[in-house]
Amino acid sequence: MRDDRxxxxxxxxxxxxxxxxxxCERLSEYVRCLNCPVFxxxxxxxxDQPMPLVDLTWHDPRAAGAASHAALTSHSRDKQDxxxxxxxxxxxxxxxxxxxxxxxxxxxxxxxxxxxxxxxAVLGVVNVQGELLVCLSLAHLLGFEPEAAxxxxxxxxxxLPRLLVIARGDEHAVLxxxxxxxxxxxxxxxxxxxxxxxxxxAAAHTRAVVGWRGVxxxxxxxxxxxxxLNRSLG
Numbered sequence: 393m394r395d396d397r398x399x400x401x402x403x404x405x406x407x408x409x410x411x412x413x414x415x416c417e418r419l420s421e422y423v424r425c426l427n428c429p430v431f432x433x434x435x436x437x438x439x440d441q442p443m444p445l446v447d448l449t450w451h452d453p454r455a456a457g458a459a460s461h462a463a464l465t466s467h468s469r470d471k472q473d474x475x476x477x478x479x480x481x482x483x484x485x486x487x488x489x490x491x492x493x494x495x496x497x498x499x500x501x502x503x504x505x506x507x508x509x510x511x512x513a514v515l516g517v518v519n520v521q522g523e524l525l526v527c528l529s530l531a532h533l534l535g536f537e538p539e540a541a542x543x544x545x546x547x548x549x550x551x552l553p554r555l556l557v558i559a560r561g562d563e564h565a566v567l568x569x570x571x572x573x574x575x576x577x578x579x580x581x582x583x584x585x586x587x588x589x590x591x592x593x594a595a596a597h598t599r600a601v602v603g604w605r606g607v608x609x610x611x612x613x614x615x616x617x618x619x620x621l622n623r624s625l626g
Contacts, residue, residue, distance in 0.1 A: 405431055474577045479609060480556065481571040482531050486609045491575055493614045495557040496520070500568065503527045511624040518566050520557055526625060527555070527566040533620055535593035560618045578602050583611065 405425035408416040418428055425431045477488035498520055505516040513532035517524045531537060556567045583600035590598060590610075597620065599613045 473579045473581060475580065476575055476577050477611060479573040479576050480569040482569050485536060486607050487612055488609050489612050490614050493558045493560060495559045497572060498555045500553045500555055513624050525564050525566045528621060530567045534597060535591040563618055565621050
């Protein structure tokens with residue numbers, strides 16, 4: 393659709409330019425109309441023109457006000473009652489951590505083992521964009537063995553192993569996972585207490601459990617996790 397504001401000058405790009413029959417002799421030099429000084433001058437003239445007035449008399453201010461109030465109320469309620477988590481799988485366990493602690497998600501790469509490591513959760517170090525970061529097994533930290541239940545999940549296409557880079561201030565760590573589903577927002581009203589069947593270690597790092605897509609997701613406590621990570625490196 394032609395803009396009425398260009399009627400005051402020749403919009404040659406629509407006639408003989410790339411949007412027309414391409415007969416303009418300048419195309420051999422400039423290739424595209426965007427590169428042509430004629431187009432540049434026309435664009436400057438168009439931008440200098442005042443914006444058209446818009447008739448707002450048809451709007452119902454009461455309906456608009458009610459809709460705005462409802463939207464703000466809904467947004468405020470969601471913001472207060474919901475938290476954002478990244479959901480991932482290790483073996484047969486679905487877990488989640490608060491979204492703000494994630495620095496990046498990268499493809500798997502070589503983990504270089506460290507000599508004389510004192511904690512079996514410390515897998516080694518991994519190079520992430522030129523920086524060597526400690527790589528730790530979240531399964532070992534939480535006290536479960538991923539090998540015991542590591543079936544491939546076919547519900548999403550994002551079922552490839554990944555490395556999660558997490559950060560708290562200057563503290564960084566890398567966590568290998570079997571699958572990343574993505575960011576989900578869970579309402580606090582859906583949080584349930586961790587089941588009594590959890591090991592003591594896992595329970596100490598789990599804020600709550602939520603039902604999601606037919607499985608239970610353990611919502612991990614980020615601060616408790618970083619405190620344990622720091623102790624494991626001691």
